[in-house]
Amino acid sequence: MVKRTKTISHIAILTALASAIYYVESFLPMPVSVPGARWGFSNFPLLLSVVSGISVTNTLYIALLKTLLGSILSGRFLSPMFWMGLGGSLASALSMSLFFKFTNKFGILGISEIGAFFSNAVQLIIASLFIVKSANVFWYFPYMLFFGIITAFINATIVNYILRSVNLDRFKS
Amino acid sequence: MKFTKKNDLYLLIVVILLVLVMIFMNASPNQGIIGAEVHLKGDQILQITKEGTYSVINDEGELLMNVEYVDQRIRVTDSSCPLKVCENTGWVENPNQPIICIPNEIIVKPLGTQNGEGIDIYTW
Numbered sequence: 001m002v003k004r005t006k007t008i009s010h011i012a013i014l015t016a017l018a019s020a021i022y023y024v025e026s027f028l029p030m031p032v033s034v035p036g037a038r039w040g041f042s043n044f045p046l047l048l049s050v051v052s053g054i055s056v057t058n059t060l061y062i063a064l065l066k067t068l069l070g071s072i073l074s075g076r077f078l079s080p081m082f083w084m085g086l087g088g089s090l091a092s093a094l095s096m097s098l099f100f101k102f103t104n105k106f107g108i109l110g111i112s113e114i115g116a117f118f119s120n121a122v123q124l125i126i127a128s129l130f131i132v133k134s135a136n137v138f139w140y141f142p143y144m145l146f147f148g149i150i151t152a153f154i155n156a157t158i159v160n161y162i163l164r165s166v167n168l169d170r171f172k173s
Numbered sequence: 174m175k176f177t178k179k180n181d182l183y184l185l186i187v188v189i190l191l192v193l194v195m196i197f198m199n200a201s202p203n204q205g206i207i208g209a210e211v212h213l214k215g216d217q218i219l220q221i222t223k224e225g226t227y228s229v230i231n232d233e234g235e236l237l238m239n240v241e242y243v244d245q246r247i248r249v250t251d252s253s254c255p256l257k258v259c260e261n262t263g264w265v266e267n268p269n270q271p272i273i274c275i276p277n278e279i280i281v282k283p284l285g286t287q288n289g290e291g292i293d294i295y296t297w
Contacts, residue, residue, distance in 0.1 A: 033261035035273040051174050080275050108174055110181035117188060127273075132280045133215025136271040142195035149188060160176045 011058055014045040015065045021045075022070025022085075030147075034140045035127075037147065038085075040119065042066060044155040046093050047112050051159060052168040056097040063093035080131045084123045091122035108163075112156040116148035199269055205245030206268050206283040213237075214278045221247075229279060237277045247283055249274070 022042035030037060045066070049059045067089050071082045092115035099106060099114050106114065120141065128137045211219035211229055221227055221242050229237045238252035238259065246266050249259040254276040262272050268285025 033258045033263075035258045035275045080278060084275070105178065105180045106184070107176050107178040107181050109177045110184050113181065113184055113188065127275065131275060131278055132212070132273055134212060134271070134280050134282070136280060136282055137273060139199060139270055140273075142192045142199065145188060145192050145195075149185070149192075156176065163174065 007054070007058060010049070010054060011061055011065075014049050014062050015069065018042045018045040018062060018066035019069035019073065022066055023073045026074050032143055032147075034143050034147075035137070037123075037140070037144055039147065040088075040116070040151045041155065042070065043089065043092060043115060043119070043151075044158045046089065047096065047108070047115060047155050048159045048162060048168075050093070050096045050100050050111060050115075051108055051163065056094070056101070059093045059097050060090060063089040080127075083130065084126050087126040088119035088123040092116065092119035094118075108160055109153065109156040112152040112159070113149065116152040116155075117145065120144040120148050200267070205266055206247060206285060207245070208284045209240070209242060209247050210282045210284065211240060212280045212282065226250075231277075237279060238274065240281055247272070247281065249281060253277065 019042070021044075025039050025041050028039055030039070046059060046063055049062055064086070067082070067086045068077075071077045071079075071085065076082050095118040096111050096115040100111055124137050124141055124144070128135050208220070208222040210217055211221070211227075213229065213231065219227060219229065219240075221240065224243050225241075227240045227242070229240060231237055236251075236253065238254075239250045241248050241250055246264040248264045249262065249272050252259050252274060254274050256276070259272050259274040259279070259281075265272055265281075265283055268283045270283065272281040273279070
């Protein structure tokens with residue numbers, strides 16, 4: 001019972017953090033105009049939950065809930081950008097947890113880069129298949145990847161500092 | 174958990190190389206365009222071959238955006254979308270670069286002088 005409560009509060013804290021950042025980062029301007037792209041700082045709670053070793057299901061819950069809450073707060077619920085964000089964060093949560101669980105080859109930075117790569121790729125695939133229905137969106141792929149690298153580095157640094165100062169074992173289920 | 178391992182560096186190098194190669198391939202044929210196609214939700218609704226300003230209107234008759242084609246360059250002005258990414262894209266002269274409006278689901282596809290050149294990368 002205690003464990004279950006701890007898991008629920010862990011998910012709740014990280015979700016609250018992520019959706020707040022999701023909302024605030026929509027005010028940050030992008031230096032290059034790329035359709036549908038955001039900086040993606042709200043992915044650091046996902047990275048934190050992956051490297052602190054909670055289960056894949058719980059990480060996916062955080063990804064789903066932060067996109068739902070964040071998009072309701074910022075008023076783009078069920079818009080095309082919401083679907084891109086949902087696909088991107090689910091894909092990055094899944095790929096990061098799988099790489100963390102089954103390979104021991106990557107550090108925090110590497111896991112973060114993998115998440116950014118899959119998030120960008122899946123966002124563009126969703127846009128090209130369902131939204132604009134044209135493969136021309138892939139013109140923007142290198143630019144998104146470039147920003148993905150920078151964001152992934154910032155996210156990994158934040159997570160590294162948090163892991164140093166917070167004992168996350170207390171939250172582990 | 175360590176911050177970096179050796180493989181992270183290799184991963185970074187691979188991704189950066191990928192970015193550079195793709196940007197290089199995108200930029201290759203860079204001479205004026207001869208027109209454009211406008212697609213709304215995947216269907217072509219407008220073919221632009223003459224200079225001028227064109228309005229893109231959806232089925233309900235709402236004005237979605239204006240497309241301006243002058244001097245072998247094309248741009249979007251007055252879009253109804255919230256973030257105006259399509260307007261901020263500015264003038265486009267490269268036939269490979271589409272102007273995309275995600276909220277309105279519009280894609281403005283410039284037509285190049287050499288047909289089919291440089292398109293191979295995207296058809297996967």
